[in-house]
Structures are given as C-alpha cells and as structure tokens.
Amino acid sequence: MKKPYKTLLSYAMVSLVTLLIAYGLFFINQLRCVMVSYSSLRQVEEQIYVDPDMDEIEVQLLLMNIERSKERLNLFFDTTTANPTIIAGHTKSIMEKYGANMKSPGMNHITMLGTFIVLGPGGLNRDVISHELVHSELVSRIGWFNREAEIPTWFDEGLALMLDYRYANSETLWLMLTANGKNAPPLPELANMQDFMRYTEESPFLSYVTASREVSRWWNIVGLKGFNEFTTLIKQGASFEEAYRAIEKKYQSPDIGK
Ligand SMILES: [Zn+2]
Known part of the structure; x- marks a missing residue:
C-alpha cells in the first residue's frame, strides 16, 4: 500500500475510533439517565434528582427555579404537555456522568424512553431550565x-x-x-x-x-x-x-x- 493511502487510512481509523468512543460515552450517559431511579442521586420530587451533596438551600432554590420556569412555559404556550425527568448537580461531575461532552450548562437527552434534562452548576437558573423545558415541550407535542x-x-x-x-x-x-x-x-x-x-x-x-x-x-x-x-x-x-x-x-x- 502506498504511503499517502496508509496515512489516510490510519487517520480514518483514528477518527472512527474517536467517534465510537464519543458516541459510546454519550450512550452510557443516556443509559445512566434512564436508570437514574437506581442511582445514588437524591430524589427530591417525583421526577427530579439531585447530587446528594447539594445542601438544602441549593435544592430549595433549584425547585423554586424549576417551578417558575414551568410557569414561564405555561404562560407562553397556554398549557404544557411535557413531563421530563430533571437531573441536576452543583459540580461539573453531574454533566460528565449524565450529560454530554459539551460546554453547555444544561442539556436534554431526548430518547424513545422519555426526556431527561441534565443541569450542571451553570444551569440551575430559570433561563437555562426554561430553555431545556422548551426542547422537552416540542418533542412532547410532535x-x-x-x-x-x-x-x-x-x-x-x-x-x-x-x-x-x-x-x-x-x-x-x-x-x-x-x-x-x-x-x-x-x-x-x-x-x-x-x-x-x-x-x-x-x-x-x-x-x-x-x-x-x-x-x-x-x-x-x-x-x-x-x-x-x-x-x-x-x-x-x-x-x-x-x-x-x-x-x-x-x-x-x-x-x-x-
Ligand atoms: Zn438548546
């Protein structure tokens, strides 16, 4: 095999392996979200799970922000139909374990088994929560x-x-x-x-x-x-x-x- 082809082939292999690893990690994180009720996260409401190290004030603030964000959606859409599971944490480990390899403060796993919103430390506020809830609302409607x-x-x-x-x-x-x-x-x-x-x-x-x-x-x-x-x-x-x-x-x- 000529050298340029060999180099091209090894680049293609490396890209493929990187892609597979990235997709594999994403899939594992999705699986963790689906199985969240069996995880060590603390369930604070029916479909809300938080890092067990979050203190009570942080949890209450988060719950209030989720509530206000839902109100923001209700006002805008008249009514809402989505019922996503929310997974949140005050350190970036929550995003590494449940989210995706992105710099985003919040993200959605939209799966056939349901929608899972993951909120990292920069995503515990009403703007990020409302943003992610809209993604859930759209998929719930269509x-x-x-x-x-x-x-x-x-x-x-x-x-x-x-x-x-x-x-x-x-x-x-x-x-x-x-x-x-x-x-x-x-x-x-x-x-x-x-x-x-x-x-x-x-x-x-x-x-x-x-x-x-x-x-x-x-x-x-x-x-x-x-x-x-x-x-x-x-x-x-x-x-x-x-x-x-x-x-x-x-x-x-x-x-x-x-
Ligand atoms: Zn978005």
Missing part, C-alpha cells in the same frame, strides 16, 4: 420520531431561546456578529446539531442568535395559534418545510386566523 426526522436544529434552538431571556436582546448581537447580516450563516447550514455546533465553536453565539432571530420572526407572524397548527400538521405527516411555510403564509394574510 413525538420523538417526528422531531428526529423533521425538525431542524435551528428551529428547536430558536424556539427554546424565545423563553431563554439571556437572548432577549439578541438582534444587536446578530447585527454585530454578522456584519449587518452579510456573514449570517444560511439556515440550511444550521439544520443538524453537528453543523450548528461547528458554527458555535467558531463564534460562540452566532448560530444561536441566527436561530433565535428566524424563529422570533416566524412566531411574530403565526403566534401561538399558528404554532399549535404547525405541530398538528407535523403530527399529520407534513414535512417541516411544508408546515413552516404553510402556516406562515396563512397568518400573513390580513383576514385569516387572528
């Missing part, structure tokens, strides 16, 4: 398979950011990061999580503010009524593209819907 098959990452993230007030004034940031829109990433390039995170690695907020801007624009046209109709269309088998455009078109018309 189903696991439809989310996997149809929903682009930019929509899922953009929706979550509507209730994540850290991004409340993201328009200025978007204008700045994209040089007034000139360098904005096209939405199809933010359709899957890997590409979304690739942009995030290059510029920490770029993909998030781009997603947030588009979903806010759409929501301002369609509102909650349009969103509910959009989720119904997805459940009935429409593609994301069809449902997203059809609802926007319907509510753009001055006489319909509102």
